Amino acid sequence: MFGRIPSFDFRALGAGLLHLMYPCLCVACGDDLPAGKSCFCFSCRLKLEPTGMHLQEENDFTHRLWGQLPVVHGASMYYFTRKSPIQRALHQLKYHNKPEVGIKLGREMGYLLAQSPYYRDIEVVVPVPLHPRKEQLRGYNQSAMFAEGISEVLGIPFDVRSLARKIYSESQTKKKRLDRFVNVETSFEVTRPSAFTGRHILLVDDVLTTGATLESCGQTILAVQGARLSLATIAIAV
Ligand SMILES: [Zn+2]
Numbered sequence: 001m002f003g004r005i006p007s008f009d010f011r012a013l014g015a016g017l018l019h020l021m022y023p024c025l026c027v028a029c030g031d032d033l034p035a036g037k038s039c040f041c042f043s044c045r046l047k048l049e050p051t052g053m054h055l056q057e058e059n060d061f062t063h064r065l066w067g068q069l070p071v072v073h074g075a076s077m078y079y080f081t082r083k084s085p086i087q088r089a090l091h092q093l094k095y096h097n098k099p100e101v102g103i104k105l106g107r108e109m110g111y112l113l114a115q116s117p118y119y120r121d122i123e124v125v126v127p128v129p130l131h132p133r134k135e136q137l138r139g140y141n142q143s144a145m146f147a148e149g150i151s152e153v154l155g156i157p158f159d160v161r162s163l164a165r166k167i168y169s170e171s172q173t174k175k176k177r178l179d180r181f182v183n184v185e186t187s188f189e190v191t192r193p194s195a196f197t198g199r200h201i202l203l204v205d206d207v208l209t210t211g212a213t214l215e216s217c218g219q220t221i222l223a224v225q226g227a228r229l230s231l232a233t234i235a236i237a238v
Pocket residue numbers: 026027028029030031040041042043044045
């Protein structure tokens with residue numbers, strides 16, 4: 001008497017409507033993407049070089065900081081090469097007012113770290129602070145966007161208030177520059193040590209190049225009692 005009520009996939013309809021309102025775009029070329037976890041379109045993904053570092057106990061990342069910074073683990077998602085989709089994505093993130101690119105890449109990193117045995121006891125994600133003047137100009141800190149995406153997927157907090165870049169007055173800067181062993185650009189301070197005491201901290205940045213910034217930032221964090229450190233970046237320069 002009663003026919004079977006046709007089943008209707010409301011979730012698919014919701015996702016479809018959401019996609020119409022907020023289309024998913026490739027973070028490198030801006031092409032339309034099907035809704036899902038991917039940040040890159042098929043053609044950009046083919047040109048990417050994933051590192052697989054999140055599953056390797058030792059890798060190019062940990063070797064670069066060898067003897068300079070004692071870390072639990074370190075990983076980048078992609079190799080950074082000129083004109084690669086990852087260079088284009090980072091350009092969008094830093095110079096084209098696209099904070100969402102950082103959040104999407106952070107989510108992708110979060111999915112990788114969730115599969116890794118080395119990041120299981122991470123308690124807080126901390127971005128490398130940007131110089132306040134730069135952050136004001138850009139409107140956001142790109143590393144904080146990356147941290148937000150990771151934190152969302154791993155379900156752990158991210159903290160942008162406990163670590164700061166040291167600001168020098170002009171006279172202090174001149175004095176410091178005379179001392180060639182002090183790198184004025186990369187001085188940091190922990191403003192709320194209790195946030196890091198006895199914790200495993202994931203410090204994140206956009207690109208690992210020489211490692212000088214992460215080293216300086218990491219040493220500052222490790223000076224807090226009982227703090228342990230792991231590192232993650234979107235890309236590693238080769
Ligand atoms: Zn693309």
